[in-house]
Amino acid sequence: MAKLAxxxxxxxGGAMGNGLGIAKVFLDYGAKVIIIDYSNKVFETVESLxxxxxxxxxxxxxxRNKEELTKxxxxxxxxxxxxxxxxxxxxxxxxKSFDTMTDEERDYHFDINIKGTWNMTKVCLPYMKNRxxxxxxxxxxxxxxxxxxxxxxxATTKAALMGFTKALARELVDDDIRVNAILPGYIKTPxxxxxxxxxxxxxxxxxxxxxxxxxPMKRMGTIEEVGELAAFLASNEASYITxxxxxxxxxxxxxxxxxxxx
Numbered sequence: 001m002a003k004l005a006x007x008x009x010x011x012x013g014g015a016m017g018n019g020l021g022i023a024k025v026f027l028d029y030g031a032k033v034i035i036i037d038y039s040n041k042v043f044e045t046v047e048s049l050x051x052x053x054x055x056x057x058x059x060x061x062x063x064r065n066k067e068e069l070t071k072x073x074x075x076x077x078x079x080x081x082x083x084x085x086x087x088x089x090x091x092x093x094x095x096k097s098f099d100t101m102t103d104e105e106r107d108y109h110f111d112i113n114i115k116g117t118w119n120m121t122k123v124c125l126p127y128m129k130n131r132x133x134x135x136x137x138x139x140x141x142x143x144x145x146x147x148x149x150x151x152x153x154x155a156t157t158k159a160a161l162m163g164f165t166k167a168l169a170r171e172l173v174d175d176d177i178r179v180n181a182i183l184p185g186y187i188k189t190p191x192x193x194x195x196x197x198x199x200x201x202x203x204x205x206x207x208x209x210x211x212x213x214x215x216p217m218k219r220m221g222t223i224e225e226v227g228e229l230a231a232f233l234a235s236n237e238a239s240y241i242t243x244x245x246x247x248x249x250x251x252x253x254x255x256x257x258x259x260x261x262x
Contacts (some may be wrong), residue, residue: 002030003235008080010034010073012120013090015042017140019190021053021223022230023089027054029231031085034076034167036120037061038090042175063090063116067144069123081141083127083233088117089138091157093191109135112181113157119163134234137165139181145253150198158183162245169243178242180233185249186211187221214258217250 009026014020019160023033023045032055035042039060044045046058049244057079059072074228076083084252096105119139128135139162143155162181171178186192196211212219229248232238 001209002028003237004031004085004231005232007031007084008074008076008082009085009087009234010032010036010083010120010124011087011089012036012116014087015039015045015058016186017089017191018184018223018226019087019089021187021225021227022089023056023227025050025224025227025231026234027056028085029235032080034059034062034091036061036072043186062230063120064111066119066123069119070111073123073127077127082131083124084131084133085136086121086124086128086133087136087138087230088120088161089236090116090120092139093151093154093195095195096153098148098152101153109153109157113154114160114164117161121168125172125177128177131176132236132239133177134238135168135172135177135179136230136233137161137179137181139165139183141183141185141247141253142243143251144183145247152188165245167242173242178233178238180224180235180238180243181245182229183245183247183249184217184226185247187223187226187248189223192220197204214255215252216254219250221248221250 006198011019011023014023015037021037035058042058042060049056061068069166140158142151142187143159144162147155165179165181177237191206196207199207
């Protein structure tokens with residue numbers, strides 16, 4: 001039997017990138033998937049995932065809008081009765097130096113990456129209790145382990161999500177809900193392409209090459225590899241794991257330097 005067979009999974013930011021990879025893998029393992037994304041691309045994504053009787057629905061909602069999230073989750077629960085898995089994946093990263101970043105640009109990161117995760121969890125939680133449910137938050141190696149210039153707002157939010165994960169896991173253990181986090185390094189996503197372009201508009205491919213050269217595995221991860229980790233953490237195979245952060249980065253955070261060594 002597929003390890004997520006019959007599970008009801010809500011995934012934010014699932015229209016593309018890591019969220020799409022997670023949705024694909026969850027469907028492969030038998031889950032029924034609800035994708036929530038602020039982009040209207042969510043409907044195109046849902047149609048592309050409907051095959052072989054897979055059950056997937058999508059809603060265009062901004063995670064900053066708690067009222068709209070409540071309406072959507074009420075509808076989801078009307079259809080399915082409960083929620084087994086919540087993946088808080090929706091997030092943004094716009095490179096900007098601390099000196100030049102406006103309060104509005106700061107709040108854009110905080111409102112989506114932190115408050116959006118808070119909102120989604122708050123809305124879903126009543127329908128997850130006492131059924132062996134799982135929450136998987138997408139943090140990052142950025143902010144928790146490493147950081148580059150221009151990532152202060154993003155790094156702050158991703159570090160905050162690790163604190164959220166640990167504290168929430170402690171609170172929800174008596175409700176039979178596990179809470180863990182994934183800390184991706186460089187995964188081949190539209191976000192990485194956008195960051196490369198912001199770094200070097202004339203030659204973003206040079207930025208990508210530099211990233212890959214610095215990763216010991218000499219490649220970026222795939223969205224499906226992130227999906228496999230999320231599926232494990234959401235499954236009963238991880239039934240004794242909570243409050244943890246799992247790095248998936250091809251060992252990119254391992255080297256002390258790029259030039260030292262034999």
